[in-house]
Amino acid sequence: DCDTTGIEPDFALVKFKKLAGGGYFKIINQSVPAALKQLGYSAKEIADIVTYVRGTSSLHAAPHLNRETLRGKGFTETEIEKIEGTLEGVFDISQAFSAWNIGEETLERLGFKKDRYQDPAFNLLGALGFTAAQIQEANDVICGRMTIEGAPHLNSDHLPIFDCANKCGPYGKRFLAPMSHVRMMAAAQPFLSGAISKTVNLPTEATVEDIEQIYTEGWKLGLKAVALYRDGCKLSQPLSTKTEKKENTEAGQAVAAQPALQRRRMPRKRRGFTQEARVGGNKVYLRTGEYEDGTLGEIFIDMHKEGAAFRSMMNCFAIAVSLGLQYGVPLQEYVDVFTFTRFEPQGPVDHPNIKFATSIIDYIFRLIGLEYMGRSDLVQVKPTEAQLEDMANSKATPQKTSPVKPSAPPQLAVIQGERADLPETKAENTLSDHLATMMGDAPFCDQCGHITVRNGACYKCLNCGNSMGCS
Structure with a gap:
């Protein structure tokens, strides 16, 4: 005897429930006729209002699109009956005239080639000569306007009684x-x-x-x-009130007018760096190649002791990333997607800033994010200002090698009678120093791999919020 539970208002007067196996189920509010009767409307007025909302679900006497016009287009009585049988549960009348519902045999008999009606953008009603205005007018009668706003006989003072949680249908303006x-x-x-x-x-x-x-x-x-x-x-929600039919002609032309992506070739001689590290005891080398402006253009991943299959997969992955970078994929997209990926090998890392990685890929993009984007949030040990300056300078000026000269033995001087005072260094970041004392004996987080901090008798992860040792 009700359409909703508790104090929940109705989603809409007419809505469509998406079924798990595909398709939709049309749900119509059953309280509208009872409410109209309670408000004093006659049986004829109630019938007109309900028909306005939910439609006739029939081709009989529909404008432009009815049995007579369909027979004139070449449909048989059996095919018309099949179409009319689907009208009760469709969003829009065009769904009843989809290629899947009509059938290949009928479409080919009507003169349509297979490559045409299998096109997802194929519009049978438009191809049969019906204009968009004619289709919309027929749709309003057959499928209804899905809103009580503008219904015949309805007193405008009664509209708030039928307000729903959302705008009702394509014509609805009111909602709670x-x-x-x-x-x-x-x-x-x-x-x-x-x-x-x-x-x-x-x-x-x-x-x-x-x-x-x-x-x-x-x-x-x-x-x-x-x-x-x-x-x-x-992207998918269980209840919907309408379909969005948009004319994408201008958008399609704009996309077609855009030039094809051009690959930015790497220079024959390029700079970069090579980083050696061990991830969970497995040695990995990362080599980078840079454009003239210092931006990253390619990566190479070398793990020569990991077997042919794994090594080949890592090489192919590096090539795919390099091609993406050369075709304009932002480096930030790669860093955001591939950090925190988890698979073996994983574990501690002997890098000055990255102390733990959940996979080889996770380590690679933490390192790239630090070196090329300054993403200190991806490392466990924040780089000092001197380290950041060194990274910036290494990209600003080319590295030149010079002959190695033997270093002179250190000159030691002993000052008798007094202690040489060393200049006091001021902590650059009090919070970082405080966290460092809390991380002295803290284990790595078993969820995300970040270093944890002591929290009473337990440890908590500041990255993901995980608690270890207690709850």
Whole structure:
């Protein structure tokens, strides 16, 4: 006897539930006729309003697109019956005329070639000569407008009674303000011992400021929990109110007008660096190649004792990354994607700044992020200012080799009677020094590999929040 549970408003008067096995199921609010009857509307007026909302689901007497016009286009009665049988559960009338629903035999009999109707952009109704305006007018009658706004006989003062969590259909303008969800929960919260299982629905155009305001107001009103959902924020969502049909002609032309990606070739003689390290006891060499401006253009990964298969995979991976860099893929994308990848070998690293890595790939991109992007957040030991300057200078000026000269023995001088005072060095970062004392005996995090810090009798990871040794 109800369409929703508890204090949850309806998602929309007409919505479509996405099925796990594919397809959609049309759900229509069953309380609308009862509400209209309670408001004093006649049976004829109720029937007109309901038809306006949900449509006729029939080709009979539909404008432009009906049995007569379809017979004139070459459809048989059996094919028309098949089309009409699908109208009850479709978003849009074009779904009933999809190539999958019509069938190859019918399409070929109508004169369409296989390569044409298998194109995902194929529009059968348009190909049959129906204009976009004619299709839309027929769709409004057959599938309905999915909103009660603008319905015949309806008193505008009654519109708030039928407001839903989202705009109803493509023509709907009204919806419950997100803050009304919060205030409704606040009215019920004093009577409940726990939090309320209810979602605050936000429209697609909701901003970060709107979300901040909802959380702040929920805190002020004493709510124990607030759950938000912005319409369309996920690639796939269980309930939908409409389909988005956009004309992408201009966008397609703009994409077609863009030039093809050009590969930026590396110079024949280039600079870079070679870094040797051990990851979990396995020696790995990283070699880089740079453009004239010092930006990274290629990498080489050498693990000569790891077997032919693993070594070959690492070589192919390095080539793929190098090609991406040369075709313009930002280095930051690689660093963000491949850090924290976990597979063997993993473990401690004998690098001045990187002390633990969850895989060879994780180590490689931590090192690249540090050397070429200054990403000190990816290393366990922050580089000093002198190290950062050395890295910057090594990229600004080419490295030149010079003959090795024998060094003179150190000159030792003993000052009798007094101690030579050394200049006191001031800590550059008090927080870093404090954390260093807390990390002296701390193990590596068993979740992300970062160094942990002492937290009472336990250890906690400042990177992922994991707790070790206690809870």
